[in-house]
Amino acid sequence: MKLPWLEPGEPFPDVARAWGASDPAPGLLAAGGALDVATLTSAYGRGVFPWFSEGQPILWWSPDPRMVLHVDEFRLHRSLRRTLMQFRLDTRCEIRIDSAFDDVIRACAGSPRPGQSGTWIVPQMVAAYQTLARAGQAHSVETWINGELVGGLYCVALGRAVFGESMFTRVPDASKIALAALVALCRQHQVRLIDCQQNTRHLASLGAREIERAAFVNHVAQAATEPGPSWHFEPVYWQQLLPAATA
Secondary structure, three states: OOOOEEOOOOOOOOHHHOOOOOOOOOOEEEEEOOOOHHHHHHHHHOOOEEOOOOOOOOEEEOOOOEEEEEHHHOOOOHHHHHHHHHHHHOOOEEEEEOOOHHHHHHHHHOOOOOOOOOOOOOHHHHHHHHHHHHOOOEEEEEEEEOOEEEEEEEEEEEOOEEEEEEEEEOOOOHHHHHHHHHHHHHHHOOOOEEEEEOOOHHHHHOOOEEEOHHHHHHHHHHHOOOOOOOOOOOHHHHHHOOHHHHO
16 A cells, blocks of 8 residues: 655545555554644644654554553552652652653653664654644653652643653653653543553553544544643642542
8 A cells, every 4th residue: 555645734644544454564644744733733633643763754653453541440550559659748759740841852762662772752753742842732741859850751632632652760660650640630630541552561551452543533533622631730639549648
């Protein structure tokens, strides 16, 4: 199947045209286009995301099935529960939102995914998501200890449609703490699921699972029209995960 080439500003093909399981790159939809705010917003609103390496053109993906985390299915394993309870009670520890987005995405870019020798967060992507963050449509969830950024993640948000992108950690469990904080924030604001894009063992261990692309696209179309959460974190949000710790 021939891969469509997009000129800047050209609309995306229907996601049903993405390459299937028998094609060289299942989920690949198109190449080309641009990474400006309007294009990224249009892509995410259609269940499409960019993913490419240095030296490649911009590549756009919409895999089927789609890996998602329903926030009410988040698995808070015993060890992480203990870590969160300690974190919550330690005055040196805090969750911040959007206080250091540039630092978070650069740290994520320096942390290759398991099994990869390089990063997909190339400089072009870093610049694009920094611009998206300034437009209020990308956010960082940050783990701070003793005034030091030790882990975090960044995501895209259109209304109540939230799309996880990448995480990093500098101390054990710091990225998991940030993810737990995002789950707590989403539960607090009635965000139903977080897009995880692709299936990994790590995400599955935390409760993520695959759903059909059509169901995911329908969810995004509805959730993107709903009022989005207030992107700040209050310690009381931990009650969404740790009710016993607040008694």
